[in-house]
Amino acid sequence: MNDSEDWKDAGAADELAAKGLSRVEIGRLQIAVSCAAGEFGAVHNHCNHVGGPLGEGHLDGDYIVCPWHQWKFHRVTGLGEPGFEADRVPAFPVKVEGGRVLINLKGATRRQRAPHEPHPLARPVSRGEGPVRVAGISTTAMAKNAPRYSGSDDLLGAALKAAGEKGCETQHIRLNDLKFQSCEGYYSKAARACTWPCSITQMRPKDELTVVYEALVHWADVVLIATPIRWGQASSLYFRMAERLNCVQNQVTTHNRVLIRNKVAGFIIVGGQDNVQGVAGQMLGFFAELGFHFPQFPYIAHSRGWSAEDMENNVRQVRDSKDLHDGAAALALRAVELAERLIATAPPERLERGGRKAHGHD
Numbered sequence: 001m002n003d004s005e006d007w008k009d010a011g012a013a014d015e016l017a018a019k020g021l022s023r024v025e026i027g028r029l030q031i032a033v034s035c036a037a038g039e040f041g042a043v044h045n046h047c048n049h050v051g052g053p054l055g056e057g058h059l060d061g062d063y064i065v066c067p068w069h070q071w072k073f074h075r076v077t078g079l080g081e082p083g084f085e086a087d088r089v090p091a092f093p094v095k096v097e098g099g100r101v102l103i104n105l106k107g108a109t110r111r112q113r114a115p116h117e118p119h120p121l122a123r124p125v126s127r128g129e130g131p132v133r134v135a136g137i138s139t140t141a142m143a144k145n146a147p148r149y150s151g152s153d154d155l156l157g158a159a160l161k162a163a164g165e166k167g168c169e170t171q172h173i174r175l176n177d178l179k180f181q182s183c184e185g186y187y188s189k190a191a192r193a194c195t196w197p198c199s200i201t202q203m204r205p206k207d208e209l210t211v212v213y214e215a216l217v218h219w220a221d222v223v224l225i226a227t228p229i230r231w232g233q234a235s236s237l238y239f240r241m242a243e244r245l246n247c248v249q250n251q252v253t254t255h256n257r258v259l260i261r262n263k264v265a266g267f268i269i270v271g272g273q274d275n276v277q278g279v280a281g282q283m284l285g286f287f288a289e290l291g292f293h294f295p296q297f298p299y300i301a302h303s304r305g306w307s308a309e310d311m312e313n314n315v316r317q318v319r320d321s322k323d324l325h326d327g328a329a330a331l332a333l334r335a336v337e338l339a340e341r342l343i344a345t346a347p348p349e350r351l352e353r354g355g356r357k358a359h360g361h362d
Helices: 012-019 152-166 199-202 210-219 236-244 244-255 276-290 312-322 323-341
Strands: 008-010 021-026 027-036 039-043 058-061 063-065 073-074 094-097 100-104 133-138 169-174 223-228 264-271 299-303
Touching: 008 012, 008 021, 008 027, 008 276, 012 021, 012 027, 012 039, 012 100, 027 100, 039 073, 039 094, 058 073, 058 094, 133 152, 133 210, 133 323, 152 210, 152 223, 152 264, 152 312, 169 210, 223 276, 223 323, 236 244, 244 276, 264 276, 264 323, 299 323
Parallel strands: 133 169, 133 223, 223 264, 264 299
Antiparallel strands: 008 100, 021 027, 027 039, 058 063, 063 073, 094 100
């Protein structure tokens, strides 16, 4: 066979040089073609991490930066950046003849993946033996050097106390105490760019939302979320958490994998103004999408309404209300009772769903 048959035309040299980095398809093969200082390079388009499209990234010197999670590979050799050379993507010989860029597909180097310890959150989801476990998540934000009374956090404490007295294990997680990144929008780049565990969690060991992921996915049977009402909505910390929880829901979409099974959620909502039902509706919809079940009457709430924003009186009313504290305790016990029934019931092997989530994925 003629050696020339091993070289495939990737495109006009002047056009590819002007782009700097581009994705080229030769048959069914996708290649990231780059040009810097007049020198062309060609590597396989798929990143070692989760298959991100290297040709749609950008150049950092002689390294291609993956657009999904910023892994870097040398644009000519395919080697990972300094310190990560054991990770490499296939590289191809390149030459320019007659104004055309030619790539030798048969001369590709081998892909090499360095061994990476799986993240602890990536372990199989399996409930351990023991009593019902109740995680309470408080989403109130406040200055750490000037603590104040929080009605939603106080009522959450009453709920956890009741669960503990029933023999449950409990955790009281305050988002305000955790240092965690806001969602960086990997899902907006591609559905599969939003990974489980969260890409931020994998890349930033100091990110403390692992506490929430561990509780919701692996530890808890019941999750109680407490939030104040801020401008008619749940707190900003609640939404920061919810955005990061997209990686849990997205596993259903991209991998047909349901992480949340036979778990119960309930809500505590406290505000100086109204819109309790609107806040509850968002929370119910979101946690339903994650896969949680709900007890009858799945939330308790308090609001004195639009015309009663004298907050000192609102605080006093929540703090001194036996009915609200008893209601929080009753919510916890309803959730625990449902969890006990679910724990005794094996989850279905397969759930029929609507929309894109109805379709299986490899």
